[in-house]
Amino acid sequence: MSRKASIKRETAETQIELTLELDGSGKSDIQTGVGFFDHMLTLLARHALFDLTIKANGDLDVDYHHTVEDVGICLGKTLNEALGDKQGITRYGSMTIPMEETLVTTALDLSGRSWFIFKVDFPTEKVGQFDTELVREFWQAFSSNGLLNLHQVLHHGANSHHIAEGLFKGTARALRQAVSIDSRQQGVPSSKGIL
Template identity: 50%
Template sequence: MERKITLTRKTFETDIELTLNLDGTGQCAVSTGVGFFDHMMTLFTKHGRFDLTLKAKGDAVDNHHVLEDIGILLGKAFAEALGDKAGITRYAFQFTPMDEALCRICIDISGRSYLVYDVPLTREYIGEFETEMLEEFFIAFANNSKMTIHVASLYGRNNHHIVEGIFKCFGRTLKQAVTIDPNVKGVPSTKGVLE
């Protein structure tokens, strides 16, 4: 079964289209208008070995509308591409170092959206990326993918390294969670559904 999807989202504030292939090779073509975030999405897809095409235009207010809406649409894309979730690994966690920083992400594709976020950053911006938008992106993604996600920066001094480590870790952890495990028969839940 092909786990690939194309979605669009158009509001008064944003215009976004994306194509996601869960079983890709890490190919990425991203243009969001926020250079640092483009870099983060490229790292995410490379380390998660997802294929992602993403074009987004936001209003000129700030990063908030476009980055939150990307989180919404990307979360929906994962939820829809996973279908009934039969055979997936479901749970995954990773630790990822980035120079002096160490990040941890834990994921449960549970059908229940929940975010635990513990990433203390000390700068307001990295390039034109507003650092408070990192949490907003993950809130939007968790709510729309219906996943439980724990995101933590265990330590680090350089904000760029911390955020980069988080996106690499996110890709690696999500890949592990969505991987089809030949030993899993049906949906990996005693309920029989993950919704």
């Protein structure tokens, strides 16, 4: 059974088409109009081994906020849909990633309940033209719409690009663990019998 989902979302601010395949090979075709964000999403697909296609047109003349947040919403919704009834999944994932001078940890639970903790401070307000505060906005939207617990912690780091990259790579690796099928897991990994 293919664990794949697609979404089309249109608002007055953005038009987004996104397709996510959990059991992919890390292929991606990302076009959001925001270069740094495209780079981060490409890393996410590659390290999660998701196949990911995103076409986004947003009000970039205003700023990048709506585009980044709405892509997070769409990615979260497709993750939740692609997981289906969550039979046999590992459920939990965590990863600590070194990125040059930076060290970040991501831990997550595909619990069906959203919770988001972000203990990360960026030393600069921008990476190029990209507002670093939008990293938090993206992951907040993703966790809320993907219905998962997501905790991201920066241990140390001095370069904003490295911090953002560590977060995307680390979360990708944690997702790769959590969505993977555990051959020993019978049914849903919860004593409640449902996630």
